[in-house]
Amino acid sequence: MPRANKESSSDPAGESNTRTLKRGLKMVSFSSLLGNEALKTHLQKALSDQHISHAYLLEGPEGSGKKTAAAAFVRALFCLHPVTGPDGRYDSCGQCENCRLLDHDAFPDLALIEPEDGAKSLSAQIIRQRLVSDATVLPYKGSRKVYVVDRADLMTPEAQNALLKTIEEPPQGVTILLLCQSASLLLPTVLSRCVRLSTAPLPPSVIENVLVKKGADPSRAASLAALSQGSLGKALALFEDDNFSALRENWFHFLSSIPTMPQIEVLQKGGELFDTYASFQDQLLSLSLIWFSDLLKWKTAGDRALLVSKDYCPQIQKASSFYTDSSLIAITETIRRIGACLARNANKGLAQDLLLISFTGKDQIYW
Ligand SMILES: [Zn+2]
CATH class of the missing domain: 3.40.50.300 (P-loop containing nucleotide triphosphate hydrolases)
Structure with missing residues (x-):
């Protein structure tokens, strides 16, 4: 040519x-x-x-x-x-x-x-x-x-x-x-x-190492690596996002308080946080999955080393005593199913309410 x-x-x-x-x-x-x-x-x-x-x-x-x-x-x-x-x-x-x-x-x-x-x-x-x-x-x-x-x-x-x-x-x-x-x-x-x-997703340990080298606290690095699903780019973006840092703190504080809250307050406070962090919906679901999986790990093994959010070990230990193994398994399953529903454009408000009710561990959600 x-x-x-x-x-x-x-x-x-x-x-x-x-x-x-x-x-x-x-x-x-x-x-x-x-x-x-x-x-x-x-x-x-x-x-x-x-x-x-x-x-x-x-x-x-x-x-x-x-x-x-x-x-x-x-x-x-x-x-x-x-x-x-x-x-x-x-x-x-x-x-x-x-x-x-x-x-x-x-x-x-x-x-x-x-x-x-x-x-x-x-x-x-x-x-x-x-x-x-x-x-x-x-x-x-x-x-x-x-x-x-x-x-x-x-x-x-x-x-x-x-x-x-x-x-x-x-x-x-x-x-x-x-x-x-x-x-x-x-x-x-x-x-x-x-x-x-x-290109293939990276192992969480590789992402953790990069984040720690960039100055992230090891516990936070582990959380971010778990959230990023093998994407270093996503992990770095979350690491550098000040909003995400506050979100993780506020959401974990909320989740750790749920066992002592009346159900109506769980719905109200959870709804407010979902509204505040509307653009982080996927991250809220992922953080919830990390939290309740950590509770289950603590209940079954009692080993801090197995936790993703090691910096929340005392809160995880305390909160886990309010749940049974089977209720925690049911909650993690509900989070996965709600996530799949939201990805298919399900009614967001209803999905969030069902999710928050499931977090109390008192009402099983039947599918
Ligand atoms: Zn050259």
């Missing part, structure tokens, strides 16, 4: 927008990517063999390392003096001109394309302007250009069709990385052109 010179680009504004958006990709080395060994091995071998595909699809849950993997791959791909990293495999040097430009978001041949803030889709217009059209322009430096499309699963069918020709017959040196949470939303014609790789 003939390539235009930079000056003849028909979309200087698009290029400018793309460069601004690139700030969302924080450059790292492969050694910074935790877990995900199969993914790292594949990408580092491709780099080592100089056998780079023109399109990759990185699939995995939010915060599981897709952007970090893409950043490590991109920097190693453009690095002028690649090194053997601590893991004995191919990695970027972090020192050369290209690495430094990438680190400072000033490398011209990399574009990050993602939905605008709050947008629920990635339009054909954006894909045409920032990728399809831009890919026909020769690279500024060297012979490669890379396009990272974050939330590629939000591309409309028209956007995917607009991308198809570039993926099928990419200009020489162009590599496209599609990052998505679910490949099921991508057209088979797009999928069939990509090397498919996936």
Whole structure:
């Protein structure tokens, strides 16, 4: 395919927008990517063999390392003096001109394309302007250009069709990385052109270690790791969110007071907290599950080391004496079922009331 010179680009504004958006990709080395060994091995071998595909699809849950993997791959791909990293495999040097430009978001041949803030889709217009059209322009430096499309699963069918020709017959040196949470939303014609790789949830212990190194109290780190379901990104976001810190304290204080409260007060106070932290509904359910699971662990084993919320051990010990083993098992089951109902858009107020009543352990909820 003939390539235009930079000056003849028909979309200087698009290029400018793309460069601004690139700030969302924080450059790292492969050694910074935790877990995900199969993914790292594949990408580092491709780099080592100089056998780079023109399109990759990185699939995995939010915060599981897709952007970090893409950043490590991109920097190693453009690095002028690649090194053997601590893991004995191919990695970027972090020192050369290209690495430094990438680190400072000033490398011209990399574009990050993602939905605008709050947008629920990635339009054909954006894909045409920032990728399809831009890919026909020769690279500024060297012979490669890379396009990272974050939330590629939000591309409309028209956007995917607009991308198809570039993926099928990419200009020489162009590599496209599609990052998505679910490949099921991508057209088979797009999928069939990509090397498919996936990121996996991290073990809680790995997330805990990262949070502790960042200064989190070990008990809080354990809670956050349990809440984040293997997503380091989610754990870090919660760790840095002051609202979440207050939420955990207030919710655990409420849960620990339930055994001595009349049922009407449980409904009233719980309802107020659900309203106050309306945007944290998932976290309230997860914290509840952690709390009542800890109560059950204490009742059956009496071992502080087994608790997720070790900093609440005295309160857990006291509260657990008000419940039977079977009522705690029933409560944890109710939390899971209510969570599933809410995910299916059940009546929120009714679901919350049922949940709060179940927390008293006095009324079994029958399903
Ligand atoms: Zn370098």
